[in-house]
Amino acid sequence: MNLDHRQQKSKFKILNSNGEPLKNQEVEISQKDHEFLFGCNGFEFVPYASDQLDAEAAAETEKYIARFLDIFNFTTLPFYWGQFEPERGKPRTEELKKAAQFCQQNNLTVKGHPLSWHTLAPDWLLDLSNQEIWEAQIKRVKRDLNDFKELVDMWDVINEVVIMPNFDKYDNGLTRVAQAKGRIKVIKELFDTSQKEAPKATFILNDFNTTAAYEILIDGCLQAGVEIDNIGIQSHMHQGYWGLEKTQDVLERFSRFGIPIQFSEVTMVSGELMPAHYLDLNDYQVENWPSTKAGEKRQAENVVEFYKTLYGHPLVEGITWWDLIDGQWLNAPSGLLREDYSPKPAYNELKKLIKDEWWTETKKLKTDVNGELEFTGTRGDYSLKIKDKEIDFKLEKDQAKISLSLA
Incomplete structure (x- = not known):
């Protein structure tokens, strides 16, 4: 069964507390709820x-x-x-x-x-x-x-x-x-x-x-x-x-x-x-x-x-x-x-x-030198963890780019 209509592929731009790209940093993305x-x-x-x-x-x-x-x-x-x-x-x-x-x-x-x-x-x-x-x-x-x-x-x-x-x-x-x-x-x-x-x-x-x-x-x-x-x-x-x-x-x-x-x-x-x-x-x-x-x-x-x-x-x-x-x-x-x-x-x-x-498994990913990464998941509510910090976000339809800040 093709479920592409329930998925969204997005490019993330992650900024540190100073507003600069978070380079080469491992992050963990977990689904919290369905859309x-x-x-x-x-x-x-x-x-x-x-x-x-x-x-x-x-x-x-x-x-x-x-x-x-x-x-x-x-x-x-x-x-x-x-x-x-x-x-x-x-x-x-x-x-x-x-x-x-x-x-x-x-x-x-x-x-x-x-x-x-x-x-x-x-x-x-x-x-x-x-x-x-x-x-x-x-x-x-x-x-x-x-x-x-x-x-x-x-x-x-x-x-x-x-x-x-x-x-x-x-x-x-x-x-x-x-x-x-x-x-x-x-x-x-x-x-x-x-x-x-x-x-x-x-x-x-x-x-x-x-x-x-x-x-x-x-x-x-x-x-x-x-x-x-x-x-x-x-x-x-x-x-x-x-x-x-x-x-x-x-x-x-x-x-x-x-x-x-x-x-x-x-x-x-x-x-x-x-x-x-x-x-x-x-x-x-x-x-x-x-x-x-x-x-x-x-x-x-x-x-x-x-x-x-x-x-x-x-x-x-x-x-x-x-x-x-x-x-x-x-x-x-x-x-x-x-x-x-x-x-x-x-x-x-x-x-x-x-x-x-229909649930997206928790994924460990790494940002590149521009503080970016790509992620595909079932549309819904998610959390992104970086060390001791956690940011909640929504993965929504046609949301090709997502910017998240640790500030």
């Missing part, structure tokens, strides 16, 4: 960071955190409006801020999910007119983007909008508005508002629908002038692994827009597969869904192929696994960890990819 976003939803961080857990639960969560930080550099925090602001005017801002601060302290890039979604919309919207619902939605976007400006710089602006106007499982305010305004107008107003409030943030259109309907919607948005920073694609595979052919097909169809892609919610079960006749995964309700040895082997093999396929595509910038531990959404064995926090084969194989196969 690529390897992520997982981090909902368990919220009660932990707010000290809401008793000693036993906190100790268990610390096992989760250790496993999480061992391979991931990216996380998604829950901003589902109905849970974030169940009572109008009383959002859980401080609680989520503590979680975001915890993530920031642990070098995790944070994405907020989502700013708008018909599912888990607050019940109090139902008492409002369509105009009042939309005013509340826009107000919510402005408030939260500003409240979290220093902590969260990536957001799913709107989630699963392909189905939003046709959603009929229960009444909710946002479906009403989508029916009245139309999807593209809803999306444009949300993106325009978001980009005005936080012009440096990354804003994502996210959906589980990978059919032509989502492509048509994206096309319509672009024609309407919507500036989509990333296309979010969910891939919940409770009913079976997509396989290489479907994965490549999805990549081909959605890469035609030339917009960076994030695979925003990835699941693969390590037990029996969900029956294929369920159209809505949420309809499959079971009390016990165990992981099996055969299922874990299958999950690991599928994880390796899926991640390699995505990482090999130049437009994919991030992959987020959904639920690190078994027994979360739908009670499914879709974690990379079992319920006792022990790693499954899929966890170990993914760690090998992220921290070994």
